[in-house]
Amino acid sequence: MTEPAKPTATYRLQLTPDFGFQEAADLVGYLTELGVSHLYLSPILQAVPTSQHGYDVTDHTRVRAEFGGPDGLRALAAAGLPLVVDIVPNHMTVPVPESGNARLWDVLAGGPRAESARWFDIDWAGGDGKVALPVLGDDADLATDVVADGDVLRYHDHAFPVRPGSGGRLADQHYRLVGWREPPGYRRFFDVTSLIGLRVEDPEVFAATHEVILGLVAEGVISGLRVDHPDGLADPRGYLARLREAAPVWTVAEKILIDDERLPGDWACAGTTGYDALNMVTRLFVDPAGAEPLVDLFVRHTAFPRDYDTVRHEAKKQVLAQFFTGEVERLTRDVPQLRQAVTELLAAMPVYRAYTVPGEEPPAETVRVLREAAERAARHADPADVERAVELVLHGPAETVVRFQQTCGPVMAKGVEDTALYRWYPLACLNEVGGEPDRFGVSAGEFHAYCAAMAPGTMTTLSTHDTKRSEDVRARLAVLSELPDEWAEAVAGWSEQVSFDPKLDYFAWQNLMAAWPISVERFSDYLYKAAREAKTSISWIAPDAAYEKGVRDFAARAIDVCGPSVAAFTERVDRYARVNSLGQKLVQLMMPGVPDVYQGSETTDFSLVDPDNRRPVDFAYRRTLLAAPGAGSWDAGKLLVTSQALRLRARLGPDASYAPLSTGESGAGRDHAIAFTRGEQAVAVATRLPAGLARRGGWGAATITLPPGRWHDLLSGARHTGRVPFAHLLARHPVALLEKE
Structure with a gap:
């Protein structure tokens, strides 16, 4: 096809x-x-x-x-x-009241023989043949709180169908109502019990x-x-x-x-939705020299381990124990003696899926990944049991092979995305979905190699509805890799004036600076969510009203007491963050793949994790700015880069070739520029690590040699040919987008 x-x-x-x-x-x-x-x-x-x-x-x-x-x-x-x-395709919702999902209602009424029973991935074999529904509050009294109302049973706002012939007795239904912390009797989306897995196969x-x-x-x-x-x-x-x-x-x-x-x-x-590209672009603007001082600073402020692998393993083990006991029990029901080994194997898996298809020989890469995971798992469980577990998930019954893979993703998502990345954050711009916070930076050569292997139809992005931080928040944070000493001094000053929880404070200072200006309400809501995700002091299943009040008080005092100093530091950072912002935008829009622009991110956007990043967008402002660009503003510059790059991509078509363009074998060009061609018609050049460039006094005599022909910079309007000094090429903007005339 x-x-x-x-x-x-x-x-x-x-x-x-x-x-x-x-x-x-x-x-x-x-x-x-x-x-x-x-x-x-x-x-x-x-x-x-x-x-x-x-x-x-x-x-x-x-x-x-x-x-x-x-x-x-x-x-x-x-x-x-x-x-x-x-x-x-993976799930539907379990609404409140439950009658809002007709297919689910049919299953709850008719049980495993219902017309819709094949729709949902329900564990009828567990829990005496009934599906467990975790809806009960901590103080629930089934005898008094569940009320019959005709052919419906009601528990507060919840509603459940009465099984024909049951007389309305709760014990005689196809479902069991259990505590809200207990595992459901169905596969869910991650740990979200209000989303029930579909059997779309x-x-x-x-x-x-x-x-x-x-x-x-x-x-x-x-x-x-x-x-x-x-x-x-x-x-x-x-x-x-x-x-x-x-x-x-x-x-x-x-x-x-x-x-x-x-x-x-x-x-x-055609490819992915672009998180892999996002993380590569972010690393391109991070200085690896900042790794050691920033990790030192993080450990000093938080007392978390220096080793990210330790934090990640502990986080995955914690979510397995707290959220996924039902999934592990279902996976090991026929081999209960391997439960610990399977649990450790899940905790050791480095990826979201192993790509094993029942009845087929597992791919060599899958075997390699599982063998490496087994080596780590064997440190915490009986090695012979771990070996048996590996054989089971590679060559065992189809149900086991599939179920293991369906469990890997939730454990990775909740253990890493929603726990470890909120605990280990020396430089929070690296803590993105699919990111590795201990991998500080990539070279231009590594980036070019990545682009050479990209599928031409894959999506690329910098911000999504699920990113932990918007692209411009990350652009600011990347600057800290170049200013670790100044950042350490600033944090020390703020921490002397306002403090709350060492496991949260340093996280708070990074995000306060990077999202500045931000209201107390937005900031406190974000920290409240972050604390619950980290699960070190509170969690979604273990709230603490006093701690939550402390979070909100800290947010208010941090802004009130330290706001002017945070604003001044952010202003210094923005000299370089603007360069990062325009550079990463140009690179993402012009690299291979199909670029996506998340709503509003054609201008600056300093949003944090959802729902903050789903706020309404001021499109009237953006429409006006596109029609009459503002002189020299960050917003105007970013909109100019976005619009000119998108229009050029339309003229190039989606299949233009990609090739690195040398920025010099030594000096400022090699260290602080990234350049590449698209087909025979376009050249993109971006500045990277701008604070370091400023420290060395700018571009000096560094030059770049353009491909043959006459080139028009769509951003500055200038014309160039041959060998061009970077100082001239990037005199007006920190990026250049050239089209052949």
């Missing part, structure tokens, strides 16, 4: 009940002028009516009413930009859950797909093959790759 046509660039919009299809259509003119080829939408199927994100789907047969329904979607498609849509379930989406693709309303969380599926390869056959459009998968991991070549998609 021929490869589907690729966009030249996408623009991601987060739809909400207050920002639906009509509001998106109103932006099509602006986005077209900006230079994108496709509009990329968050999930569009019916979700919980108040949902601000759309991943909590309740009904696959309907386009979401709050957005404008199918007519509104068709009108948006007709407005002028082809649509790429985010789809959610069943052809009938695939057909029913994709009918509307596939119909819209066939109609031409949808031109591309983004697949949410494929690692949760029983058979991602088989799913993507079936999807490609039914919808032969450009498709990317939200696959988190770690370090040098590559997307399997037999997955029928």
